[in-house]
Amino acid sequence: MRRIMKDDTMSTTHTKRSITERAASRSFLFVTLLATLLATLFATACGGSSGMGDQEAATAGTSAGGEAEGAEEEASGDYGPGADSGGMIVQPLGPDQQGILDGYDDDALALVQELGGTLELSAPDCGRAGELRDAICDLADRICDIADEHPEHTDVTGKCDDGQTHCETARQNVEDRCD
CATH class of the missing domain: 1.20.5 (Single alpha-helices involved in coiled-coils or other helix-helix interfaces)
Structure with missing residues (x-):
């Protein structure tokens, strides 16, 4: 034991x-x-x-076959400063622009959902609905301004298209319920 x-x-x-x-x-x-x-x-x-100049750094990521080593980054739309995209140098977004872009999806979704809830009421608050419509369109305008300045950023261009669609839908919905 x-x-x-x-x-x-x-x-x-x-x-x-x-x-x-x-x-x-x-x-x-x-x-x-x-x-x-x-x-x-x-x-x-x-x-x-690394001691390389901008041009050297832009061409250093190319293999002997001419393919960019950062192909995965390009496919995801994540471009760093000076990255080559189809012969076009992709310039980085400014901090304010990047902040607007980073928060766009959440901000747009929140505004669209709040507008939908406001308009679904039996007696919609048309003043608030107009404010939300304006906020949705303002956000779309800011994203489209960034897209105009940086056409090489295809993700921003796509968000501009989405923003314009949200804006037009908001205008139509507010007009249908409040005017």
């Missing part, structure tokens, strides 16, 4: 040690991965200065 208890104690101790070692190994792996990620982000944020 003592031998069994002793074996159980050793087994439990071994299991606890094994779990502790695995946890430490996972923690080390996590910290290493996090450090690598932060170093990569820092290098990217600092421009990844």
Whole structure:
């Protein structure tokens, strides 16, 4: 009986040690991965200065077959400064423009949903509906202004088209219910 208890104690101790070692190994792996990620982000944020000029950097990503090494980035529409897209240099958006673009989907959806709820009332609040219509159209105008300045950003052009559709629909819906 003592031998069994002793074996159980050793087994439990071994299991606890094994779990502790695995946890430490996972923690080390996590910290290493996090450090690598932060170093990569820092290098990217600092421009990844490699001593190459803009033109050299733009052509350095091309393999012997003429294919861009960053093809996955181009396919996703994620273009960095100076990325080559069909012979056109893609200029980065300004911080204000990027902020408008980043928040567009959520902002447009919230405005369209609120307008829909306002107009569904048996006695719609036409003053609020007009404000929401104007906000939807203003957001569309801002996105389209960015698209006009940066036609090489096809994602912005697509959002401009969506915004114009939302604006026209909002105008028609408010006119139908309130005028």
